[in-house]
Amino acid sequence: MSAIEAAKKLAATKAVAENFHPEYRYIGIGSGTTIVYVVEAIKDLGIPTDQMSFVPTGYQSRQLIIKAGFKPLTFDSIPPDTLLDVCFDGADEVDEELNCIKGGGACLHQEKLVATHSKKFVCVADYRKLQRRLLTEWKTIPIEVEPLAINSVVAQLINELGSLGPRVRDGTQDKAGPAKTDQGNFIVDAPFAPLLLASDVAAQGSGFIQGKTGWEVTALATRIKCIEGVLSVGIFSGENGEHALARGIKMGGQKPSVVYFGMADGSVTVKRASGVL
Numbered sequence: 001m002s003a004i005e006a007a008k009k010l011a012a013t014k015a016v017a018e019n020f021h022p023e024y025r026y027i028g029i030g031s032g033t034t035i036v037y038v039v040e041a042i043k044d045l046g047i048p049t050d051q052m053s054f055v056p057t058g059y060q061s062r063q064l065i066i067k068a069g070f071k072p073l074t075f076d077s078i079p080p081d082t083l084l085d086v087c088f089d090g091a092d093e094v095d096e097e098l099n100c101i102k103g104g105g106a107c108l109h110q111e112k113l114v115a116t117h118s119k120k121f122v123c124v125a126d127y128r129k130l131q132r133r134l135l136t137e138w139k140t141i142p143i144e145v146e147p148l149a150i151n152s153v154v155a156q157l158i159n160e161l162g163s164l165g166p167r168v169r170d171g172t173q174d175k176a177g178p179a180k181t182d183q184g185n186f187i188v189d190a191p192f193a194p195l196l197l198a199s200d201v202a203a204q205g206s207g208f209i210q211g212k213t214g215w216e217v218t219a220l221a222t223r224i225k226c227i228e229g230v231l232s233v234g235i236f237s238g239e240n241g242e243h244a245l246a247r248g249i250k251m252g253g254q255k256p257s258v259v260y261f262g263m264a265d266g267s268v269t270v271k272r273a274s275g276v277l
């Protein structure tokens with residue numbers, strides 16, 4: 001096993017040991033390569049799961065749940081007003097304030113649905129994903145776009161928001177044309193300069209900033225989401241589910257409450273959200 005795979009597995013094992021409880025009934029399962037180790041770790045706990053439902057974030061995730069012998073539940077079958085007890089997912093990059101870029105595997109829309117309906121989002125990643133700001137090593141924001149609107153969305157990303165060379169993601173080698181999401185949409189990967197943290201903006205004493213100093217994370221996510229034809233933006237920012245609940249808001253927290261990073265030296269670095277927990 002490579003150092004990176006070993007790091008993912010270590011982080012997944014610790015994240016599950018500390019955040020998976022026998023009384024849980026609804027568990028979200030994300031997408032990607034790291035989540036495979038999370039599902040393995042849940043299985044290895046040996047806790048009975050017959051009273052539990054596992055909510056996938058796409059085709060790959062559903063297959064993982066089924067293969068592990070867990071009961072899958074589609075997002076639209078969750079009982080009304082019910083929050084998931086926890087969701088586990090990976091990330092492409094995580095900044096100091098636990099904002100994330102997601103969507104490297106084109107599953108951002110369902111991942112956001114699940115994250116925003118979970119009491120707690122537990123993120124699992126390897127050391128490459130840990131950065132002070134988003135778009136440091138991972139250079140683009142994945143955006144899910146309705147195919148008919150693809151040209152107009154790309155034009156607005158360039159002309160109105162200053163993205164330098166957004167590209168429609170290609171499909172597999174075996175199929176000509178753009179990649180399609182589980183919803184049948186396209187993905188635009190939009191490059192921007194590294195994003196400012198909310199604390200950077202507060203320190204400069206101004207509102208949202210765009211231009212020479214770059215975009216603040218949530219300001220850019222909000223602007224992109226407002227473009228007609230955009231279904232979902234691969235920036236998970238703002239509040240986390242636990243903070244939202246503490247304020248009496250049931251749904252909508254996007255950020256992880258905690259991130260487990262598997263490190264190159266075999267340790268696991270745990271970053272928790274600050275504030276009211």
Ligand SMILES: O=C(CO)[C@H](O)[C@H](O)COP(=O)(O)O
Nearest residue numbers: 032033034090103104105107
């Ligand atoms: O957002 C995602 C898929 O849309 C994944 O969570 C993200 O790409 C991380 O993947 P990996 O665990 O393979 O590094």
